[in-house]
Amino acid sequence: MAWHLSVFVVNEPGKLEKITRVLSEAGLNIRALSMASTGEFGVVRVLVNDPRRGLEALRDRRFTVAMRKILVAQIDDAPGAMHGLLVTLAAARVNVEDCYGFVIEEGKKAAIVFEVEKFPEAEQALAGTGIRLLGDAEIYRL
Amino acid sequence: MYWEKELETLERPALRRLQSDRLSATLERAARTPFYRERLGTCRDLSQLPFTTKADLRAGFPYGFLAVPLDEVVRLHSSSGTTGNPTVIYHTRADIASWQDLVARCMYMAGMRSTDVFQNIMGYGLFTGGLGFHYGAEKLGAMTIPVGPGNSKRQIWFMREFKTTVMHILPSYALRLAAHVRELGLDPRRDFGVRMAFVGAEPHTEETRRRIEETWNLRAFNSYGLSEMCGPGVAFECPEQAGMHIWEDRFLVEIVDPDTGAPVPDGECGELVLTTLDREATPLVRYRTRDLTRLIPEPCPCGRTHRRIDRIRGRSDDMMIINGVNIFPMQVEQTLLRIPGIGSNYLIEIHEENFMDKLHVSVELAAEAFQGTLSQLEGLHGRVLTALREETGVTPVVKLLEAGSLPAPEGKAVRVIDRRTQSGKGC
Numbered sequence: 360m361a362w363h364l365s366v367f368v369v370n371e372p373g374k375l376e377k378i379t380r381v382l383s384e385a386g387l388n389i390r391a392l393s394m395a396s397t398g399e400f401g402v403v404r405v406l407v408n409d410p411r412r413g414l415e416a417l418r419d420r421r422f423t424v425a426m427r428k429i430l431v432a433q434i435d436d437a438p439g440a441m442h443g444l445l446v447t448l449a450a451a452r453v454n455v456e457d458c459y460g461f462v463i464e465e466g467k468k469a470a471i472v473f474e475v476e477k478f479p480e481a482e483q484a485l486a487g488t489g490i491r492l493l494g495d496a497e498i499y500r501l
Numbered sequence: 502m503y504w505e506k507e508l509e510t511l512e513r514p515a516l517r518r519l520q521s522d523r524l525s526a527t528l529e530r531a532a533r534t535p536f537y538r539e540r541l542g543t544c545r546d547l548s549q550l551p552f553t554t555k556a557d558l559r560a561g562f563p564y565g566f567l568a569v570p571l572d573e574v575v576r577l578h579s580s581s582g583t584t585g586n587p588t589v590i591y592h593t594r595a596d597i598a599s600w601q602d603l604v605a606r607c608m609y610m611a612g613m614r615s616t617d618v619f620q621n622i623m624g625y626g627l628f629t630g631g632l633g634f635h636y637g638a639e640k641l642g643a644m645t646i647p648v649g650p651g652n653s654k655r656q657i658w659f660m661r662e663f664k665t666t667v668m669h670i671l672p673s674y675a676l677r678l679a680a681h682v683r684e685l686g687l688d689p690r691r692d693f694g695v696r697m698a699f700v701g702a703e704p705h706t707e708e709t710r711r712r713i714e715e716t717w718n719l720r721a722f723n724s725y726g727l728s729e730m731c732g733p734g735v736a737f738e739c740p741e742q743a744g745m746h747i748w749e750d751r752f753l754v755e756i757v758d759p760d761t762g763a764p765v766p767d768g769e770c771g772e773l774v775l776t777t778l779d780r781e782a783t784p785l786v787r788y789r790t791r792d793l794t795r796l797i798p799e800p801c802p803c804g805r806t807h808r809r810i811d812r813i814r815g816r817s818d819d820m821m822i823i824n825g826v827n828i829f830p831m832q833v834e835q836t837l838l839r840i841p842g843i844g845s846n847y848l849i850e851i852h853e854e855n856f857m858d859k860l861h862v863s864v865e866l867a868a869e870a871f872q873g874t875l876s877q878l879e880g881l882h883g884r885v886l887t888a889l890r891e892e893t894g895v896t897p898v899v900k901l902l903e904a905g906s907l908p909a910p911e912g913k914a915v916r917v918i919d920r921r922t923q924s925g926k927g928c
Contacts, residue, residue, distance in 0.1 A: 367878065
């Protein structure tokens with residue numbers, strides 16, 4: 360099972376910079392980062408190469424942080440690939456709660472990180488569709 | 502110019518005799534209540550009697566201060582909120598009649614007559630401000646418009662259609678309402694016939710009063726009251742506008758040092774302590790109002806012999822007044838304690854925005870409760886807002902912060918910061 364970090368932030372200048380500083384000082388590699396906000400406060404999702412260590416580093420610096428389970432799908436970096444993934448999940452009635460992506464290899468491979476409520480169903484739905492779910496080691500190596 | 506000339510201009514010695522007679526009757530009535538039966542014992546010397554506090558009233562909930570059989574009670578008024586017991590004041594038919602009469606006396610003194618049209622822009626219900634003035638105005642005989650607070654468009658419509666001449670309004674709202682009038686392309690000085698405003702229920706400066714008068718081209722009179730006594734009507738300004746006559750045929754007035762409880766020399770600032778002199782259902786003896794003021798020793802040129810109290814200068818406790826609503830920090834604290842996921846640390850700030858008070862409450866997310874989703878945070882934020890609104894009656898601005906962002910609660914943490922320019926600064 361793979362994890363990313365979810366950090367509570369109040370919307371103030373410099374807040375994100377503090378998170379990245381702590382992770383950088385801990386020697387962690389940030390593979391992707393996304394943010395959702397209400398305007399007043401929000402949560403920052405960070406995918407790092409060692410979530411456990413990231414969690415501890417942020418907690419030590421008094422951040423309010425949680426680890427959350429994720430699935431990471433590898434898709435082609437091509438038109439329609441993201442759509443194909445979402446069609447598959449929708450057909451299996453899997454609700455995507457959080458989602459962001461990044462390119463692994465320009466024009467070839469991209470990674471899509473998502474949180475879903477129904478993990479086994481999502482995994483089942485994607486099995487045999489040509490969309491590969493990455494293993495934990497692969498994810499943290501990205 | 503007097504509602505009851507004989508009473509209002511009663512020579513001081515006669516007034517003192519009246520007080521003494523009424524005090525004896527009050528103490529007799531009080532001795533019938535569970536609370537005072539124990540408290541008073543056989544003592545009938547006022548200066549030897551202990552004070553009554555808001556905490557006593559709460560502890561006496563629900564009937565500890567009731568001096569008559571329940572079937573003689575016709576109404577109750579109560580503080581809002583559910584934190585701790587509310588303070589409840591009961592009224593008999595005679596209490597209501599006496600209160601009505603007292604408010605009519607105040608309004609008449611200021612210059613209101615039965616030919617006036619009175620628009621009551623105050624809250625009705627458990628809050629005494631609305632109903633107190635409502636019945637006073639009817640007693641005086643003026644046509645009363647019980648419009649209540651808010652909805653500026655409707656206020657302006659009633660004012661224009663029915664040619665309102667007197668209004669009862671929060672001082673801050675009087676200024677905001679004028680701004681709405683101008684937005685509609687009207688001039689509050691020229692397009693309205695309001696000649697008099699009664700203002701009270703929240704602290705305001707002399708400058709604000711003058712500004713209200715200037716803005717609307719009217720005369721504004723300060724009003725003082727508290728629900729523990731009856732509500733509005735306890736003290737009121739006469740046309741001299743130099744302090745509020747406190748009705749000494751109805752209330753026995755003391756000013757004490759808030760720390761020691763000892764009387765302060767005449768004319769010096771201290772805490773107002775009141776004893777009801779004619780109330781039947783809920784007689785109160787030496788009640789600590791927590792309001793800071795002073796007695797003006799000089800006689801008033803208007804001829805009334807009842808002494809005047811000065812503008813209220815602040816509170817000797819931590820009660821906050823937000824747009825006329827009384828709130829204690831304890832209510833906020835206990836409300837937050839009941840919400841899982843929220844830390845016990847908090848900060849209250851009171852801001853003034855566009856002549857209106859705004860309550861800001863900063864709370865911390867309990868770090869261990871965080872599940873990592875925005876929807877959890879939004880849900881918590883909403884629960885805090887709803888719970889505080891239900892408890893206090895005002896809608897706060899809630900700021901959800903990370904754990905550890907607020908000052909640590911060690912020692913005497915500052916939990917309340919009043920950023921208003923017009924807050925009472927104390928003696």
